[in-house]
Amino acid sequence: MFLIESFKTASSLIVHLDAELMGIILLSLKVSGSALIIATLLGLPLAAFLGFKRFPLKGICITALHTFMGLPPVVVGLFVYLLLSRSGPLGFLALLYTPSAMIIAQSILALPIVASLSYSAIVGIDPIITQASKTLGATPYQVSVTIIREARFGIMSGVIAAFGRVMAEVGAILIVGGNIAGFTRVMTTTIALETDKGNFDLALALGIILLTISMVINTFLHVVQKKGVTGTNR
């Protein structure tokens, strides 16, 4: 019975655009969106470097990158906490328990996903594309740009997958953000807190929104992947 009541209250919060709820959603999107931009700006060049360059220990680097895709968020949170704590090497920046710390933690989580899936997309491009570009007079740089453009759907899938991961993540941001109301409280940390308190209305409302965002992301991912498969190369 209480579940139905909670669901009703949650729906009301969503329909009436509750200020607290909106603040939490916007901060979540801001933190995860910023982390995603940073991860993409760093991850895509890293993927291109790994995809196009040959160097010693490249195989180990790629294996490490794939492994980091499964980084436990709490371990990342702990690592960033130690970095940013007052006695840590970056303590002087005073970023702990701020949205910036949360962005750093989520960037670390998103980076291997963006880089690893982009790398796979780049090396998955048919080598005939490289040959075709060269025969048409492309410089090595132009060949690389062409391959990245051909891999765009795979790269977008990586970016979207990373966004899904950081939006749903709770361990790292709880440790480095501290879940401070109105400042570092985001959807996942609020759900955890309110559930602990037995206050299911807000937790359920945020759960519904989180699920909706996840559904939108996955629908978009599906459309992107479908669009990428238009035919076979002859």
Place this chain on the structure above:
Amino acid sequence: MILDLSATNISKGYNGNQVLKGCDFLFDNIGIYVLTGANGCGKSTFLRLCALIESPDSGEINYRAEGTVLPKDLALKRRITLVLPKVGVFNTTVFRNVSYGLGIRGIKGRKAAVKVNDALEFVGLADKKDQNGLTLSSGETQRLGIARALVIEPDMLFLDEPTASVDQKNTAIIEDIILRMKREGRATVIITTHDKEQAARLADSLLLMHDGKISRG
């Protein structure tokens, strides 16, 4: 400016298997050269070497203009082009596929559009310009490859087995395109084919590759 291509004592092998064994030839006319020979005899290898996509193990490939040997730099590489048997279509529209070669040369906008439309018209793909290139049939894909090469107005065009995987109707269309290119003096065209009848239909100069060497057919 007309380009001459000379291949001198070219040898090339892969994994210990010697494919070309001292090939010599001079391509010095605008017209159609057709290189025939059995499958695996080294025709495609020879074309890739001539198109400067690969380097020979020994011997020399030289391009000359008015008697002067040209350096094998980007400027020269952009005067020649090779259409591969597997064309390598970019995952975008037919129009953008064809405009690729112009884009990388810095030719864009209206000037590029005119050239692309002209090339698409020439190969009979004007009505498919907004279609994704990957959705074309095998024959249309080969014509796309030719349009993509033609649009950059090469002095020397290499076509590697352009009709190997296409039906009779498209074979006839592609042969007609090649003959029109000759009539309009668009480029020196060097074609490989294992089809002797096709070779006879197209060739101004018929060449035979046998035992890693080229001779006049």
